[in-house]
Amino acid sequence: MSRAKGVEANKIDTLAKSHMPALGIDLGGTKIRAAAVRDNQIITESQQIPTPDGRDNIIDGLVELVNKFRTDVLAGVGIATAGIVNGDTGEIIGSTGNLPGWSGTQLKTVMESRTLLPVHVENDANAAGYAEARVTGLRSKRCVVTVTLGTGIGGGIVLHGRLFRGSNWAAGEVGHIKIAMENKRLCTCGLFDCWEAYGSGRGLIQTAKDLLEGVSDEQTPLASRTTELTTHSIFAASADGDLMAQKIVERWHEHVSHGLVNLAHVLNPDCFVITGGLSEFIDFRLLEDMVIDHCLPTVGDSIEIRQSALGGQAGIIGAAQFVIDELLHLNK
Amino acid sequence: MSRAKGVEANKIDTLAKSHMPALGIDLGGTKIRAAAVRDNQIITESQQIPTPDGRDNIIDGLVELVNKFRTDVLAGVGIATAGIVNGDTGEIIGSTGNLPGWSGTQLKTVMESRTLLPVHVENDANAAGYAEARVTGLRSKRCVVTVTLGTGIGGGIVLHGRLFRGSNWAAGEVGHIKIAMENKRLCTCGLFDCWEAYGSGRGLIQTAKDLLEGVSDEQTPLASRTTELTTHSIFAASADGDLMAQKIVERWHEHVSHGLVNLAHVLNPDCFVITGGLSEFIDFRLLEDMVIDHCLPTVGDSIEIRQSALGGQAGIIGAAQFVIDELLHLNK
Numbered sequence: 001m002s003r004a005k006g007v008e009a010n011k012i013d014t015l016a017k018s019h020m021p022a023l024g025i026d027l028g029g030t031k032i033r034a035a036a037v038r039d040n041q042i043i044t045e046s047q048q049i050p051t052p053d054g055r056d057n058i059i060d061g062l063v064e065l066v067n068k069f070r071t072d073v074l075a076g077v078g079i080a081t082a083g084i085v086n087g088d089t090g091e092i093i094g095s096t097g098n099l100p101g102w103s104g105t106q107l108k109t110v111m112e113s114r115t116l117l118p119v120h121v122e123n124d125a126n127a128a129g130y131a132e133a134r135v136t137g138l139r140s141k142r143c144v145v146t147v148t149l150g151t152g153i154g155g156g157i158v159l160h161g162r163l164f165r166g167s168n169w170a171a172g173e174v175g176h177i178k179i180a181m182e183n184k185r186l187c188t189c190g191l192f193d194c195w196e197a198y199g200s201g202r203g204l205i206q207t208a209k210d211l212l213e214g215v216s217d218e219q220t221p222l223a224s225r226t227t228e229l230t231t232h233s234i235f236a237a238s239a240d241g242d243l244m245a246q247k248i249v250e251r252w253h254e255h256v257s258h259g260l261v262n263l264a265h266v267l268n269p270d271c272f273v274i275t276g277g278l279s280e281f282i283d284f285r286l287l288e289d290m291v292i293d294h295c296l297p298t299v300g301d302s303i304e305i306r307q308s309a310l311g312g313q314a315g316i317i318g319a320a321q322f323v324i325d326e327l328l329h330l331n332k
Numbered sequence: 333m334s335r336a337k338g339v340e341a342n343k344i345d346t347l348a349k350s351h352m353p354a355l356g357i358d359l360g361g362t363k364i365r366a367a368a369v370r371d372n373q374i375i376t377e378s379q380q381i382p383t384p385d386g387r388d389n390i391i392d393g394l395v396e397l398v399n400k401f402r403t404d405v406l407a408g409v410g411i412a413t414a415g416i417v418n419g420d421t422g423e424i425i426g427s428t429g430n431l432p433g434w435s436g437t438q439l440k441t442v443m444e445s446r447t448l449l450p451v452h453v454e455n456d457a458n459a460a461g462y463a464e465a466r467v468t469g470l471r472s473k474r475c476v477v478t479v480t481l482g483t484g485i486g487g488g489i490v491l492h493g494r495l496f497r498g499s500n501w502a503a504g505e506v507g508h509i510k511i512a513m514e515n516k517r518l519c520t521c522g523l524f525d526c527w528e529a530y531g532s533g534r535g536l537i538q539t540a541k542d543l544l545e546g547v548s549d550e551q552t553p554l555a556s557r558t559t560e561l562t563t564h565s566i567f568a569a570s571a572d573g574d575l576m577a578q579k580i581v582e583r584w585h586e587h588v589s590h591g592l593v594n595l596a597h598v599l600n601p602d603c604f605v606i607t608g609g610l611s612e613f614i615d616f617r618l619l620e621d622m623v624i625d626h627c628l629p630t631v632g633d634s635i636e637i638r639q640s641a642l643g644g645q646a647g648i649i650g651a652a653q654f655v656i657d658e659l660l661h662l663n664k
Contacts, residue, residue: 084630094630142499157598159491166600167474168634176628177594181512181586191626254513262509266489266598268498294523296508298416298426302500 020075023117024320025065026124027051027058027081029098029151034065035313036072037320040134042313044072055101063114075327076118078319079107080127084170090121093169097188098151120322122163124148126172127318128310129156130163132273134321135309141270145263146314147174148276149256152188153196156318157267175200179258195262198255201231201278207255208234208248220244235281253283257290264291264299275308282307352407355449356652357397358456359383359390359413361430361483366397367645368404369652372466374645376404387433395446407659408450410651411439412459416502422453425501429520430483452654454495456480458504459650460642461488462495464605466653467641473602477595478646479506480608481588484520485528488650489599507532511590527594530587533563533610539587540566540580552576567613585615589622596623596631607640614639 021036021043028051035046047068052061066077083102084094090108111119122130129146138144139161148154155174157164164171175196176189185206187194197203208222208229215223220242222229237245260272274282284305292300310317353368353375360383367378379400384393398409415434416426422440443451454462461478470476471493480486487506489496496503507528508521517538519526529535540554540561547555552574554561569577592604606614616637624632642649 084628094628143503155598159496164491164599167602168600168630170600170628170631170634171475171598173597173600173628173631176597176631178590178626179510179513181590189628191628258510258513262594263598265505265508266487266503266595267496268500268502268505270499294510296416296426296502296505296521296523298500299502299505299508302502 020073020324022075022320022323023066023069023072023077024127024316024318025062025077025079026127026315026319027062027079027099028124029082032058032061032065033316034069035316035320036069036074037078037317038324040131040317040321042317044069046313046316051099055105058099058102059105059107059110059114062111066111066115066117074117076120076323077111077115078127078321078323079111079119079121080124080315080319081107081121082124084173085121085123085126086169087120087122087163087165090119092121118323118327120319120326122319122322123154123156123169123172124315125154126156126163126165127322128154128275128308128314129158129172129273129318131310131314131318131321132156132275132308133158133161138271138273143267143269144271144273145267145269146273146275146308147260147263149199149274149278149282150201150276152200152202153259154276155263174259174263177259177262179255179262195255195259199252199259203255204231204234204248204252204278205229207251208245211248211251212244215244222248231278231281249281250286253287254290256282257287257294260287260291260305261294264295264303268299268302270302270304272303272305273308274305275311275314277312279308352405352656354407354652354655355398355401355404355409356459356648356650357394357409357411358459358647358651359394359411359431360456361414364390364393364397365648366401367648367652368401368406369410369649370656372463372649372653374649376401378645378648383431387437390431390434391437391439391442391446394443398443398447398449406449408452408655409443409447410459410653410655411443411451411453412456412647412651413439413453414456416505417453417455417458418501419452419454419495419497422451424453450655450659452651452658454651454654455486455488455501455504456647457486458488458495458497459654460486460607460640460646461490461504461605461650463642463646463650463653464488464607464640465490465493470603470605475599475601476603476605477506477599477601478605478607478640479592479595481531481533481606481610481614482608483533485532485591486608487595506591506595509591509594511587511594527587527591531584531591535587536563536566536580536584536610537561539583540577543580543583544576547576563610563613581613582618585619586622588614589619589626592619592623592637593626596627596635600631600634602634602636604635604637605640606637607643607646609644611640 153175485507
């Protein structure tokens with residue numbers, strides 16, 4: 001084949017692949033979910049399994065999920081996982097409390113040899129950020145910062161449509177910026193005063209315990225249940241008009257705002273997108289006011305905070321979209 | 333002229349300009365300095381004048397400085413100034429306490445009409461960061477973050493050799509990330525607990541006052557001089573072995589480290605460069621240890637903190653280099 005014909009064939013091949021779906025997999029601490037994705041949208045029913053214990057069992061689970069989608073023609077498999085990930089080699093290079101023993105896993109290599117498909121592995125918050133920054137209205141922006149508020153806090157920084165990964169794949173580890181300085185609250189990472197220790201679900205529960213100390217049952221029914229507090233019980237009490245619960249939720253908004261204020265002064269993004277399980281409990285008007293109040297005027301003027309457009313699907317979509325975009329060389 | 337000849341002539345014109353020096357001007361609160369720059373180096377004696385009072389007088393002073401270099405053929409003039417600057421229009425869009433009434437100045441337009449030369453206006457910390465990231469060994473890096481420690485704290489973020497400016501020209505306003513959350517210390521910006529309120533020269537003096545409260549003359553001679561403390565008197569006492577002064581300087585290092593820790597988790601840079609008047613008093617070994625101690629392992633592993641390679645010339649060099657690079661379309 002002549003060079004010109006070869007280039008032409010490559011173009012056709014690439015074009016074909018760009019119309020093929022990729023499988024997106026979101027690997028979390030409690031469950032693994034998968035669905036086929038095309039054009040930044042899920043196009044099949046999703047499948048899920050509980051996250052097995054241990055590295056080998058997790059990999060078996062991932063392969064099992066891929067096999068459920070074998071009836072579709074797939075461009076490849078994208079896996080969003082907790083932990084810091086080398087995006088070139090697909091190795092998990094930073095550990096996470098939610099998946100013990102996961103660090104060191106050569107996930108891309110193992111999965112490619114087991115499935116014979118191109119595999120891309122990405123940090124889950126990065127994958128979510130990549131998907132969120134591709135929705136209508138955000139694609140052309142200079143800087144979109146997606147913050148995942150869940151059990152922990154993650155971040156995904158997308159600059160001019162490309163994920164920013166930093167020098168050692170750890171950019172966007174925003175849960176571990178420090179918002180206090182006196183070793184007041186221990187984070188699960190072993191360091192003190194991380195944003196995650198205040199703004200995550202665990203942080204909210206700790207804030208509730210702190211504020212409920214010395215408070216009587218008569219002031220709030222939450223006072224007698226401090227050992228069994230959940231984020232949902234706090235938000236439910238707040239919605240029911242419990243003044244103490246409302247105070248706790250407001251303090252949590254303040255904590256969330258502190259991290260966003262810091263990110264705003266570093267990156268001055270066009271837009272923050274808030275996703276993750278706790279994002280549905282955010283009062284966006286209140287949060288935006290709190291952030292603007294603590295920003296320099298020029299920084300505050302351009303603050304926009306949006307709720308996720310993709311909800312819990314962002315990780316699946318972003319992971320799959322990475323595979324498609326890598327085939328098209330869009331993310332280089 | 334045919335189109336092909338026109339393109340050729342443009343190339344020759346661009347090539348000629350790339351070998352011409354540009355004038356770099358650093359406009360500070362107390363003095364204005366200028367020198368001609370080529371290939372990221374100062375190539376003439378620098379000239380300086382005291383910063384005049386008021387917008388019109390400052391502009392007259394800038395024009396006067398440009399005229400002192402009229403004997404050189406100049407590609408253009410780059411001006412590094414305090415404040416947030418619209419890099420396209422050259423308007424000062426964010427004010428600064430050091431140059432009252434400066435916000436709103438259409439500096440590029442005014443200076444181009446007064447000098448008939450291409451003018452680029454840039455935030456001073458951005459200009460310094462741009463120059464520092466161009467020195468040998470850093471040019472090819474993904475992310476270089478330059479932090480200017482002086483009366484205030486500024487930042488310049490260079491990604492793949494290009495300055496990152498954010499959505500509203502305010503990226504890198506790192507002096508105003510919050511490192512505490514209880515309205516403990518007022519910053520000159522009017523907000524509380526900014527990094528600048530702790531890590532800048534003013535912050536160091538405030539830390540000294542706080543730590544010297546209730547301390548007797550016998551413990552340290554600084555105790556009787558709290559109303560006339562300067563950064564230099566504190567560093568001098570520390571160098572002389574004054575234990576209290578050493579404690580103050582160590583606390584200041586901690587404060588500086590807090591901001592770097594936050595930046596490290598957001599940007600995961602290849603390298604931090606510390607510049608500004610206070611950078612010469614930094615114990616880089618101590619600072620690096622403090623930063624690594626408060627970082628996730630994957631983030632801490634790649635921490636490198638360097639002293640400025642260009643010293644007080646970085647602003648002049650960066651501002652001038654912008655003009656040259658814009659002519660060569662290197663910074664688009």
